[in-house]
Amino acid sequence: MAQSRINAEFLQSELQQLIEKHYPAVKTAGFRLLPVAGLTGESWKICSPAGDLLARHQSFDKRIAGADRRRESAILRHVARQKSGPCVRLYSPPWLIVDWIEGTPPTEQTFAMPATQQALSRTLVRLHQLPPSGYRLDLQHQFARYWQHIDRRRLTPRWLRLHRKMMSQIQPAPLKLALVHMDIHAGNVLHTPDGLRLIDWEYAADADVALELAAIVRGNGWSTPQQHVFLREYINAGGYQDISLLQQQVNRWIPWVDYLMLMWFEVRWQQTGEHKYREWAQPLRP
Numbered sequence: 001m002a003q004s005r006i007n008a009e010f011l012q013s014e015l016q017q018l019i020e021k022h023y024p025a026v027k028t029a030g031f032r033l034l035p036v037a038g039l040t041g042e043s044w045k046i047c048s049p050a051g052d053l054l055a056r057h058q059s060f061d062k063r064i065a066g067a068d069r070r071r072e073s074a075i076l077r078h079v080a081r082q083k084s085g086p087c088v089r090l091y092s093p094p095w096l097i098v099d100w101i102e103g104t105p106p107t108e109q110t111f112a113m114p115a116t117q118q119a120l121s122r123t124l125v126r127l128h129q130l131p132p133s134g135y136r137l138d139l140q141h142q143f144a145r146y147w148q149h150i151d152r153r154r155l156t157p158r159w160l161r162l163h164r165k166m167m168s169q170i171q172p173a174p175l176k177l178a179l180v181h182m183d184i185h186a187g188n189v190l191h192t193p194d195g196l197r198l199i200d201w202e203y204a205a206d207a208d209v210a211l212e213l214a215a216i217v218r219g220n221g222w223s224t225p226q227q228h229v230f231l232r233e234y235i236n237a238g239g240y241q242d243i244s245l246l247q248q249q250v251n252r253w254i255p256w257v258d259y260l261m262l263m264w265f266e267v268r269w270q271q272t273g274e275h276k277y278r279e280w281a282q283p284l285r286p
């Protein structure tokens, strides 16, 4: 705890210097740094009369967990014209500074409602119409990296067998390769006057659109009827023509998404010791 406070203080002063160097206008207008999302010092809201910003630090742990600020910055620039994500102001490793988006997130309840699903489907379809970014997602490569960071004592023979299977299986051939966000949940969506916008693009990459849809369905624990409503909305918004093919492909990706979630929860449990990760991993453990 004391260690993380010292780390946060160090990051705060590093960020302070970065702003003073790159933003004379913000320095002159005055600014405050507010930690967001816990006390690790990874994300700071920069509040200034010249406009609010969000600074995101690349930590070693987050890099192991698959987040990459360089990729995030490149992808945010790639989607900039659509205004579906925040605008990048500065990428100066290990810091990425983006605009703070004023908006309200849906609640867990409203997130699963038809109106939100319709708006989300439209945003996703537009995103999935962009050309790929050049950052291709390779799940097996990611699994292999996660494997190095899992507590060996938690492995079981069944898990070992599952890992071998996931590593040797051929991945489903993409139905439609596109830029996908890969971390869509109520906390990463904002209702704004410009429509629904997405934040937290740290896992975005090029992959099959059906993988994105499978990740949404599993990550948000949607029931089969909710899943159908959502896929129907995605089809209605022009995302794909054939619902049964899309449904079949989403189903193919589900074991991959479940394994991704298990591995990520296990890595985060190992890194942070936060019990929520161990609890979330439990139902996915073979």
Ligand SMILES: Nc1ncnc2c1ncn2[C@@H]1O[C@H](COP(=O)(O)OP(=O)(O)OP(=O)(O)O)[C@@H](O)[C@H]1O
Pocket: 036, 037, 042, 043, 054, 056, 086, 098, 099, 100, 101, 102, 187, 199, 200, 202
């Ligand atoms: N560009 C943005 N504009 C407005 N609010 C934002 C923006 N980015 C993040 N936020 C807010 O700040 C909070 C923290 O964001 P951040 O992505 O840094 O951490 P997190 O989502 O809690 O953690 P993790 O990065 O591990 O997913 C978000 O929950 C959101 O409420």
Ligand SMILES: Cc1ncc(C[n+]2csc(CCO)c2C)c(N)n1
Pocket: 065, 066, 137, 142, 182, 183, 203, 219, 260, 261, 264, 265
């Ligand atoms: C390609 C890809 N890699 C890692 C993650 C990180 N992640 C895996 S499970 C989970 C929480 C709930 O789904 C998060 C944030 C991702 N989303 N997409």
